[in-house]
Amino acid sequence: PTRVRVQHLRAAKERGERLTMLTAYDAVTARIFDAAGVDMLLVGDSIGDNMLAHPNTIPVTMDELIPAVRAVSRTVRRAMVVADLPFGSYEASPEQALASSVRMLKEGGAHAVKFEGGERVAPHVALLTGAGIPVVGHLGFTPQSENILGGKRVQGRTAEAAEQLSADAVALQEAGAVAVVLEMVPAPVAARVTEILAIPTIGIGAGPTCDGQVLVWTDMAGMGGWSPRFAKQFGQVGAALEQAARDFADEVRTGTFPAAEHAYWE
Ligand code: KIV
Numbered sequence: 001p002t003r004v005r006v007q008h009l010r011a012a013k014e015r016g017e018r019l020t021m022l023t024a025y026d027a028v029t030a031r032i033f034d035a036a037g038v039d040m041l042l043v044g045d046s047i048g049d050n051m052l053a054h055p056n057t058i059p060v061t062m063d064e065l066i067p068a069v070r071a072v073s074r075t076v077r078r079a080m081v082v083a084d085l086p087f088g089s090y091e092a093s094p095e096q097a098l099a100s101s102v103r104m105l106k107e108g109g110a111h112a113v114k115f116e117g118g119e120r121v122a123p124h125v126a127l128l129t130g131a132g133i134p135v136v137g138h139l140g141f142t143p144q145s146e147n148i149l150g151g152k153r154v155q156g157r158t159a160e161a162a163e164q165l166s167a168d169a170v171a172l173q174e175a176g177a178v179a180v181v182l183e184m185v186p187a188p189v190a191a192r193v194t195e196i197l198a199i200p201t202i203g204i205g206a207g208p209t210c211d212g213q214v215l216v217w218t219d220m221a222g223m224g225g226w227s228p229r230f231a232k233q234f235g236q237v238g239a240a241l242e243q244a245a246r247d248f249a250d251e252v253r254t255g256t257f258p259a260a261e262h263a264y265w266e
């Protein structure tokens, strides 16, 4: 299959084709989502709350994220692999962001990086882009700032906040960003940002008018546990997996498994 590359993102927007992105944190899900034709796999810092049993994304480190990025990038044949920069790995300076991003590409095999923020991190985006590293922005509700934002709340609700969101999006685009994730933003505000940008917007809880959509895979697949209202469950994979484990345990206990065909007789 032809690899998804940065020029395909803008071309998709121009053609009005919606882009698809899911999180993936390991080879098992990367293989399945790549085979399903999902365009971009995000090795998100949401690995923290979804896989590593952290309370949120704040504790996630480069050393936790890089092995996950490596597993996903070694597995995909078509999807673009985007690695999140975790909290504390980029904010201090464009140089810090470059050093962390270089690790994501060299050690992780990522094709692009993503980090949170607008105008404030535009210099970071410009330095990375100049160094050959595609950057995806992340605006609206930015989980790494939840202590400042006062919890998981919709962002850009006032006229002033919506104006700032647009300014941030334009700043990221002008600095060279290849796409922008919009998280928990009113649908009309996301639609406006989508209209003024030439690069694609990828929404999560940002309404139907974005150029693409992203979900955390465990929410998308119905793995169980808490899910935000904006996340649709497209399957009940958690329940199916639990049933498979129950059937395995039952069959072992009753002596039904392994059957003759599961054994070597000589
Ligand atoms: O880490 C993540 O999963 C994300 C998406 C919610 C966009 O940043």
Ligand code: NA
Pocket (backbone or CB within 6 Å): 044, 045, 046, 057, 084
């Ligand atoms: Na993230």
